[in-house]
Amino acid sequence: MTDETRSETTGPGRRAMLLGGAGAVGSVLLGTRLSFAQPTRPTVVQAAASGTAKSVHLAGTDGWVSMPAGSPPDLPFFPDSLAPSPFDTYVFGFRDVTAMATAQEVAAVRGKAQISAPMLAFDEGDDVTIKLSNLGLLMRPDLFDGHTLHWHGFVNAIPLFDGVPELSLAVPIGRDLSYFYRPHDAGTYMYHCHFEDVEHVQMGMTGMVFVRPKQNGTRVGNVPTGVRLAYAYNDGDGSTRYDREFAFMITELWSAAHYRDAHIQVSDWTDYAPSFWLLNGRGYPDTIAPNGDPQVTAGGRLQYQPISSLITCNVGETVLLRLSNLGYQNHPLTLDNVDMQVIAKDASLLRGRDGSTNYQVTNTVDVGPGESRDVLVTPRQPGEYLLYDRNYAYLGNGGGPGWGGMMTVLRVGAAGTYAPQTQPNT
Amino acid sequence: MRLNRTRARTRDAASAARLRRRSGILAAVGALVAAVAIGSTAGAQAATSEGLLCQTDPHQTFSLTARTGYISTPDGNSIYMWGYGMSSGQFQLPGPVLCVTSGQPVTVILHNTLTEPTSIVFPGQKAVKANGNPAQPQLDTGGSLTSMVQAADATDGSVTYTFTAGSPGTYLYSSGTDVTKQQQMGLYGALVVRPAGAAGQVNDRTDSAFSPQHEYVFLLSEVDPEVHLAVERSQPVDWSAYNARYYLINGRSMPDTLAPNNASWLPSQPYGALVHIKPWDAATNPLPAVIRYLNAGRVSYPFHPHGSDERVVNKDGHALQGTSSTAPQDLSYLKYDIDVMPGQTVDALMDWRDVEHWDATTNPIPTQLPVITDQLLVGADTWFSESPYLGTKGSYPANITVNNECGEYYHVAHSHALQQATNYGAAFGGMMTVFRIDPAAGCPTS
Numbered sequence: 001m002t003d004e005t006r007s008e009t010t011g012p013g014r015r016a017m018l019l020g021g022a023g024a025v026g027s028v029l030l031g032t033r034l035s036f037a038q039p040t041r042p043t044v045v046q047a048a049a050s051g052t053a054k055s056v057h058l059a060g061t062d063g064w065v066s067m068p069a070g071s072p073p074d075l076p077f078f079p080d081s082l083a084p085s086p087f088d089t090y091v092f093g094f095r096d097v098t099a100m101a102t103a104q105e106v107a108a109v110r111g112k113a114q115i116s117a118p119m120l121a122f123d124e125g126d127d128v129t130i131k132l133s134n135l136g137l138l139m140r141p142d143l144f145d146g147h148t149l150h151w152h153g154f155v156n157a158i159p160l161f162d163g164v165p166e167l168s169l170a171v172p173i174g175r176d177l178s179y180f181y182r183p184h185d186a187g188t189y190m191y192h193c194h195f196e197d198v199e200h201v202q203m204g205m206t207g208m209v210f211v212r213p214k215q216n217g218t219r220v221g222n223v224p225t226g227v228r229l230a231y232a233y234n235d236g237d238g239s240t241r242y243d244r245e246f247a248f249m250i251t252e253l254w255s256a257a258h259y260r261d262a263h264i265q266v267s268d269w270t271d272y273a274p275s276f277w278l279l280n281g282r283g284y285p286d287t288i289a290p291n292g293d294p295q296v297t298a299g300g301r302l303q304y305q306p307i308s309s310l311i312t313c314n315v316g317e318t319v320l321l322r323l324s325n326l327g328y329q330n331h332p333l334t335l336d337n338v339d340m341q342v343i344a345k346d347a348s349l350l351r352g353r354d355g356s357t358n359y360q361v362t363n364t365v366d367v368g369p370g371e372s373r374d375v376l377v378t379p380r381q382p383g384e385y386l387l388y389d390r391n392y393a394y395l396g397n398g399g400g401p402g403w404g405g406m407m408t409v410l411r412v413g414a415a416g417t418y419a420p421q422t423q424p425n426t
Numbered sequence: 427m428r429l430n431r432t433r434a435r436t437r438d439a440a441s442a443a444r445l446r447r448r449s450g451i452l453a454a455v456g457a458l459v460a461a462v463a464i465g466s467t468a469g470a471q472a473a474t475s476e477g478l479l480c481q482t483d484p485h486q487t488f489s490l491t492a493r494t495g496y497i498s499t500p501d502g503n504s505i506y507m508w509g510y511g512m513s514s515g516q517f518q519l520p521g522p523v524l525c526v527t528s529g530q531p532v533t534v535i536l537h538n539t540l541t542e543p544t545s546i547v548f549p550g551q552k553a554v555k556a557n558g559n560p561a562q563p564q565l566d567t568g569g570s571l572t573s574m575v576q577a578a579d580a581t582d583g584s585v586t587y588t589f590t591a592g593s594p595g596t597y598l599y600s601s602g603t604d605v606t607k608q609q610q611m612g613l614y615g616a617l618v619v620r621p622a623g624a625a626g627q628v629n630d631r632t633d634s635a636f637s638p639q640h641e642y643v644f645l646l647s648e649v650d651p652e653v654h655l656a657v658e659r660s661q662p663v664d665w666s667a668y669n670a671r672y673y674l675i676n677g678r679s680m681p682d683t684l685a686p687n688n689a690s691w692l693p694s695q696p697y698g699a700l701v702h703i704k705p706w707d708a709a710t711n712p713l714p715a716v717i718r719y720l721n722a723g724r725v726s727y728p729f730h731p732h733g734s735d736e737r738v739v740n741k742d743g744h745a746l747q748g749t750s751s752t753a754p755q756d757l758s759y760l761k762y763d764i765d766v767m768p769g770q771t772v773d774a775l776m777d778w779r780d781v782e783h784w785d786a787t788t789n790p791i792p793t794q795l796p797v798i799t800d801q802l803l804v805g806a807d808t809w810f811s812e813s814p815y816l817g818t819k820g821s822y823p824a825n826i827t828v829n830n831e832c833g834e835y836y837h838v839a840h841s842h843a844l845q846q847a848t849n850y851g852a853a854f855g856g857m858m859t860v861f862r863i864d865p866a867a868g869c870p871t872s
């Protein structure tokens with residue numbers, strides 16, 4: 001289905017990517033409470049670009065990650081006895097290998113998967129080619145599982161590029177497949193492997209992808225001068241403009257299933273009973289640790305969970321929260337003290353075919369499995385505000401004491417505290 | 427971990443029977459091309475092999491009987507169920523899809539052959555009467571609730587419910603007696619209320635028009651086989667151990683969902699869930715399909731169609747619109763995942779558009795289809811056309827069973843609580859079906 005109301009908005013044509021290159025100056029000093037090195041690496045994948053042609057290279061493999069320190073043992077499942085220090089949990093995942101010059105460099109990523117998957121961002125109308133290489137599973141040479149790329153929510157897809165192995169193809173170990181997308185509809189999507197989906201998704205092959213509207217870079221409606229001309233959608237009136245954006249991949253992690261995959265056992269997936277609740281592959285308080293780089297060991301036990309969920313902004317700025325759920329449970333996310341305005345669900349602006357706008361102001365946003373929400377917040381007071389799963393059963397780490405799970409912090413500084421954002425989640 | 431799983435899964439034992447049935451299904455899917463659903467017509471169920479099978483009656487009077495029976499699952503299990511069937515017919519799951527017209531009187535006569543009382547509630551309908559009296563909660567002499575409404579006595583009782591069909595849309599009907607158990611046992615069905623004088627619309631808005639040949643009901647539910655075994659054996663049910671293992675669309679799990687309506691090998695599960703369309707075209711195919719989702723289970727089912735958004739136009743029998751009395755605003759919205767709550771109904775319009783018009787000669791895809799040895803085809807059969815181009819079929823290795831007929835596209839649609847898209851834990855099953863998109867010119871039968 002295609003929305004007649006959300007197609008062609010006049011724009012200046014293609015502009016330089018907002019994503020910018022190096023720098024990320026404004027993010028360097030954030031998150032000082034936990035001692036992780038702040039990388040200079042961009043948080044979204046930097047596609048190789050030539051005009052509107054964008055190329056990304058992802059690799060699928062296995063690896064090891066860490067649940068929050070102090071999570072109680074759940075033997076034999078957690079911590080996994082096979083896990084190399086300082087890790088505790090076996091995963092499958094994607095890696096961004098776009099910038100790697102040689103096949104040897106790419107091959108060296110085998111066994112070094114990350115969760116959540118690399119964040120992808122494109123412009124409407126880009127010609128996107130994503131090459132997926134299946135590097136195999138270092139821990140499980142007995143398996144010959146394929147991997148695929150499913151861009152979840154991509155409208156009017158053709159089966160070849162939809163990544164459902166039973167209805168098209170999967171990528172065998174040691175091979176590549178290039179997927180092509182020309183996104184026409186701005187919004188917040190997600191991507192995941194669809195091979196043995198219940199297993200590979202739970203094992204960690206899940207990530208964010210968003211599409212930026214043609215309207216970006218133009219002044220529409222009452223948008224004043226001197227502000228960032230970034231929008232979530234082609235709204236025509238500036239109502240989805242934002243100063244900063246933060247994306248959240250919502251998942252759960254069932255330790256027993258991860259253990260069994262490492263130990264050559266099988267899970268009955270209808271017994272699903274998760275142990276950890278994660279934002280961008282981390283449980284609180286790891287969620288507010290800085291962004292990392294899977295190539296840099298200074299990330300310590302979070303080396304392969306590089307995406308931070310700490311939200312920062314200056315007072316009065318508008319922040320876009322992109323929420324996508326690839327867990328198997330509903331997650332009602334509550335933000336304390338600041339209104340949340342839901343502007344879109346599942347990458348579709350809440351606007352009828354006759355143009356009637358139906359944005360919804362709330363303090364709790366329910367996100368079901370496979371759903372996304374775009375939410376705008378404009379904090380009026382400096383301070384720290386919690387964003388958390390209102391299902392309190394999901395605010396723990398492996399049943400241990402204290403706060404954990406699906407929670408993060410919105411940190412609001414006085415005007416000028418934070419330099420303009422150049423990368424999502426910084 | 428596909429191979430390990432199939433080896434380890436000893437409870438999938440009935441493999442010979444399963445394979446037989448599976449090939450039967452696939453053959454039947456291939457033969458669906460010419461079949462076209464006819465929507466609701468006067469008289470009994472239209473004999474169509476796909477799409478909505480409406481139970482209609484000129485007086486909107488339906489005689490249902492609550493019976494026991496068995497359904498089969500794709501992994502070879504046979505499960506004891508209770509269900510509503512036409513009194514003139516036999517046990518079936520789910521109950522018949524009752525199609526009526528808004529504003530007209532409806533009569534449902536319930537006959538009970540079960541060993542305990544049972545009843546029907548019609549959430550969303552107003553001023554329902556039971557045997558001519560207002561439908562009311564029933565209390566025993568001690569004041570304890572025994573049933574949400576007047577019930578039919580065990581073994582041979584009956585009760586007649588009457589009401590005026592409410593606003594256009596889709597409604598669940600289900601047991602109002604011992605609901606935890608009777609709902610789990612299968613006492614539920616769909617009620618479709620059509621706008622008076624506008625049967626081709628979901629509701630009274632003209633922008634809810636759909637193609638009557640492409641109307642579908644997806645009634646979603648789940649089964650914990652342990653409960654059914656206990657009931658069959660007249661043993662107590664341990665509800666604290668409840669854990670669903672099968673997830674159903676219209677009483678079937680994938681791949682049985684693809685089998686035609688009234689498939690002979692699924693004698694008590696008459697309703698398929700294969701969606702079969704052609705690309706949208708402003709001139710020749712302007713109307714969307716409609717899918718009517720109902721949740722008869724006890725948890726939310728987040729249903730994710732691949733390949734297309736769906737436009738939610740109706741919920742719980744009411745149009746999504748504003749309050750303007752002259753021209754109510756359109757508050758419908760597009761979704762790529764429809765999270766249906768227990769008891770909820772959602773009516774969604776869908777189409778698929780050939781946006782890029784890929785063509786092997788004039789507009790080839792900018793990537794390369796890998797040669798067959800560089801692909802991983804999963805399983806012994808495939809729906810893939812071995813081509814990116816709609817209406818074109820490539821070549822296949824000899825050991826693959828090809829279900830693709832003429833280069834048509836297939837997309838899955840499934841619950842994204844992915845454990846629900848399994849048959850007792852085995853992936854690519856459960857609450858899942860397929861959307862088939864034929865070339866614009868149709869699929870020539872061989």
Ligand SMILES: [Cu+2]
Binds near residue numbers: 148
């Ligand atoms: Cu995979």
Ligand SMILES: [Cu+2]
Binds near residue numbers: 192370
């Ligand atoms: Cu998905």
